[in-house]
Amino acid sequence: MIGFFHEYRNSQKVVAREYNFIFYSEGAHYHQYLGHLWDALVELKKYSLCYITSDAKDPVLSQQRDGIDVFCLRSTLMFVFPRLRAKAMVLTMPNLGLHGYKRSPKVGKYVYVFHALVSSHQQYHEQAFDHYDALFCCGPYHEAEARKAESLRGFAPRTLVPYGYPLLGAIAQGPVLAGEKCVLVAPSWHPEGILSTCIEPLLEQLLTLALPVLIRPHPEFRKREPKKMASLEAMIRRNAQLRLDTAPDVLTTLASAELLVTDRSGIALEYAFGRKRPVLFIDTPPKVYNKNFGLVGLEPVEDRLRPQLGVCVSAQKLTEVPSAARFLLTNAEDWREKMAALEAATIYSLDQRVNGIAYLTGLSS
Numbered sequence: 001m002i003g004f005f006h007e008y009r010n011s012q013k014v015v016a017r018e019y020n021f022i023f024y025s026e027g028a029h030y031h032q033y034l035g036h037l038w039d040a041l042v043e044l045k046k047y048s049l050c051y052i053t054s055d056a057k058d059p060v061l062s063q064q065r066d067g068i069d070v071f072c073l074r075s076t077l078m079f080v081f082p083r084l085r086a087k088a089m090v091l092t093m094p095n096l097g098l099h100g101y102k103r104s105p106k107v108g109k110y111v112y113v114f115h116a117l118v119s120s121h122q123q124y125h126e127q128a129f130d131h132y133d134a135l136f137c138c139g140p141y142h143e144a145e146a147r148k149a150e151s152l153r154g155f156a157p158r159t160l161v162p163y164g165y166p167l168l169g170a171i172a173q174g175p176v177l178a179g180e181k182c183v184l185v186a187p188s189w190h191p192e193g194i195l196s197t198c199i200e201p202l203l204e205q206l207l208t209l210a211l212p213v214l215i216r217p218h219p220e221f222r223k224r225e226p227k228k229m230a231s232l233e234a235m236i237r238r239n240a241q242l243r244l245d246t247a248p249d250v251l252t253t254l255a256s257a258e259l260l261v262t263d264r265s266g267i268a269l270e271y272a273f274g275r276k277r278p279v280l281f282i283d284t285p286p287k288v289y290n291k292n293f294g295l296v297g298l299e300p301v302e303d304r305l306r307p308q309l310g311v312c313v314s315a316q317k318l319t320e321v322p323s324a325a326r327f328l329l330t331n332a333e334d335w336r337e338k339m340a341a342l343e344a345a346t347i348y349s350l351d352q353r354v355n356g357i358a359y360l361t362g363l364s365s
Contacts, residue, residue, distance in 0.1 A: 014050060014071055020364045021086060022052065022089045029248050037090060047364060051068070081102055083104060098125065111136065111360070113136045117165055121149065125290060134359065139301075145296060148296045164348035170251055171275060182258065184253060184260050185213060187221075187265055188265040192285040193264065195228060202261070202318055208322050214257070254270065254275060260279050263283075273339060276339040277336075278339075279309050281309075282318075
């Protein structure tokens with residue numbers, strides 16, 4: 001109860017002040033996607049800033065600076081959102097306006113920053129981005145998808161900023177942070193994914209590779225599937241070669257991974273482009289949250305590039321995993337140039353991230 005009253009007092013402070021920019025992070029995991037923008041605005045030392053997180057472990061909570069408000073809010077968020085006041089609010093949360101988190105009439109612009117490189121129309125709700133004023137796009141495919149959605153559903157064009165995916169730069173530098181070499185299993189959180197369908201037989205096959213196996217559940221899996229998460233943790237405790245990755249960011253994990261094993265997760269693109277190494281896919285059913293995605297008429301980037309990013313093994317033929325994994329481990333360097341070319345053709349270059357800062361600062365000029 002004391003915790004709630006403390007949060008309530010903080011929520012009153014947030015809604016009582018008008019800011020230039022408010023950032024909202026659903027949890028510590030999401031700060032890595034907002035960090036470049038947040039740090040750049042902090043360094044300018046000319047704006048009133050507020051950072052709201054729903055995770056007590058968010059790194060920004062321990063980095064408070066004079067003149068910057070940082071709050072951990074969870075229980076009061078639905079009260080706070082429609083009362084905020086700012087030139088702009090920056091989020092990585094899709095579905096704004098759909099599930100209780102409403103726009104405030106006193107926030108000038110709502111800005112969405114993608115937290116995955118996947119397309120915007122298959123793995124998200126059909127209206128996931130409709131209530132945003134600006135989208136910071138990872139590549140031309142995001143712009144094409146957004147314009148097609150606007151045309152199909154007849155709403156006003158949004159500002160589409162060619163921003164790229166700054167996390168790729170950090171991943172590329174990651175080997176200096178690398179720990180023990182491992183095989184990384186990092187699935188998506190959808191019901192048909194690895195963790196809900198075939199994790200135990202898959203791990204049996206991977207353990208034959210004589211490398212530690214690190215398992216990184218998606219934060220949404222942890223939140224939505226507590227019983228399955230508890231079962232996974234018990235399985236890991238029974239085998240010394242299995243590890244659980246709980247780090248909020250992916251940098252050290254991806255830097256240490258000799259091989260990534262995934263299903264439909266966007267981490268495949270991060271690993272392939274950031275590390276320039278191939279991916280072992282377990283061919284589970286597609287992750288489809290928008291049944292109407294076909295109306296957009298554009299093949300999702302995660303499906304279009306999948307055959308070029310590595311090797312797929314059927315979830316019904318997991319005994320093929322060791323040979324496929326050994327092939328990729330042995331020939332990983334042969335993929336480097338191909339991955340670099342695919343990245344250049346798909347994602348805006350790292351220097352395009354200045355467009356995001358320019359857009360935000362232009363709102364307060």
